[in-house]
Amino acid sequence: MSASTPISVLLPVRNGAEYLPEAIASIEAQTYSKYEVIAIDDGSSDDSWFVLQEWASRDERVKVFRQGPEGIVPALEFARSEATGSYLARMDADDIARPTRFELQLQLMESDTSLAICGCAIEYFPPEKVRDGALRYQTWLNTPATPEEIEKELFVECPLPHPAFFMRADAIEEVGGYRDLGWPEDYDLLLRVWQSGGRLGKVSAVLMQWREAPQRLSRTDKRYALDAFRRCKVHHLVSAFPSAVNGVLIWGAGRVGKGFGRELARVGVPIMAYAEVNPRKIGQNIHGAPVLDTNEALRLRNVLHLASVGQEGARQTLRNLLSSAGYRELENFVAMA
Template sequence: MSSPPPISVLLPVRNGAEYLPEAIASIEAQTYSKYEVIAVDDGSSDDSWFVLQEWASRDERVRVFRQGPDGIVPALEFARSEATGSYLARMDADDIAGPTRFELQLQLMESDSSLAICGCETEYFPLEKVRDGALRYQTWLNAPATPEEIEKEIFVECPLPHPAFFMRGDAIEEVGGYRDLGWPEDYDLLLRVWRSGGRLGKVSSVLMHWRETPQRLSRTDKRYSLDAFRRCKVHHLVSAFPSAVNGVLIWGAGRVGKGFGRELARVGVPVIAYAEVSPRKIGQNIHGAPVLDTDEALRLKDVLHLASVGQEGARQRLRNLLSRAGYRELENFVAMA
């Protein structure tokens, strides 16, 4: 009996027939060919199942299953239960993998046993449909290159794109796999892996092309709303930093900071104060918490500081300010957005 391939590709499909042939072609074009594909048709009403069956009929590495519609988490968990490879590579039915994706991600993971998940740089396409906000997000997503840089962004947003996840199977099993708690399943998984001690890496090359369509789940499903992301972040923040239950100080009394303040209060974490540079806001109270100036805020050393501003430039200035004052990122201050 032949040994299982190192890589199992997890491919959930829901009404993906239009673009699925392009995704399939990009998998077939991989320079590293020792993989299996577990494709799960999650209740499609288009021709996805027939496309998958045709693929499986001509490639023995491909196994196809049909269920649901049950949702992406049950589809991914079923695919994971069928996987025989040591590594799990995510793929979506409407995206395109670069030809060296599997080869380079496998090389990175094999070279560093501390990595539990790695990603890669991504590009949105087709360009004429990509808005400025998506391009800014792409720039932010591609910027951190090392595990240390990626880690510092972990509460800003999910720092690795889900369709590019390349995961160590035992690390995913250790944290219980995917789960549906009403917030992004990929971000939740990544945060649990990070909290368990798994490091996050990246191949610094564009190996995934991310299709921009109005139908993307991240645009249509409430599990990917701003509120859902905020709930996910706060849940994992409190779990990762138990000292937060004693109180936090939020830098930024704008929309982002107030949003986190409300969610923290909802889960029972006291907001000791907000910090601001705007003279107009200093001295006010937000739900009973005073708005302090910079000097007053920096003197509060015994609480967790949250740099909660939305703009990257302002966030970096806050990081610089707190670092100069002796605060250490991911120890007593955290960047969030």
């Protein structure tokens, strides 16, 4: 690593020419300037390569490469192999970094050496394209502030947005970097880093503008579909909580809970019971697993409890209930959605 460039920006590009100049301008405007950019044109058919070449010709910190198209994981791993910084900062070709992003994320990582990855608060844009669902997701992403709060959300959704990742290069190398297993590569990486002992942090300030666009990869690629997220969560749940193989109790016999039940059963995890407050569901059986009332479920202490409801309010109610009954989050119960 060169002491003068501690940050390597990983920038994969696929047909990003329309918005790439805005992303470039936001990188150039950073208050912390000791960085290098590793930009990978992943088989673009528009003018992305020419935009990148022009940028590299006027800024010696920028290195550009072409491949493929091979996909985002090979592009990120190519960029990582060329990176010389001790920190890796993710950036997408259609997003905008606020000027103090690198400065504040570096400051946080330097002040807490237990952190392996940090993110930041984000803002969806442009406002005329941001719908209620995106605003709710933005609020959820921006709410957890501490490493302890972030890790409690790990099996609900990916609690740090990928374009805002700021990572220790050695922590990413330790877990083998990005990989493509048919589910979200960023979520998979975050969960592996956490399981390896790396803590996750966040700068509470809004440092990234995340473009809301129908062609965004997370909206068009099957790796980011609901069932792919579910498979990723279950895979890492079983890895992080080995006691799950002895059986789980699922709080919530609705769409979310039953979806996890099917995937858990598919990988061989016994579903000991479901728990419900709806009297019409109590006493039923779901694929052989009884649906218990709250009191019966709380007495079943020798299994991992999963608070598997989609609505944040209901999830918090379950957290409060289980905590008041002596259960400890991320020890014998986990919130999932």
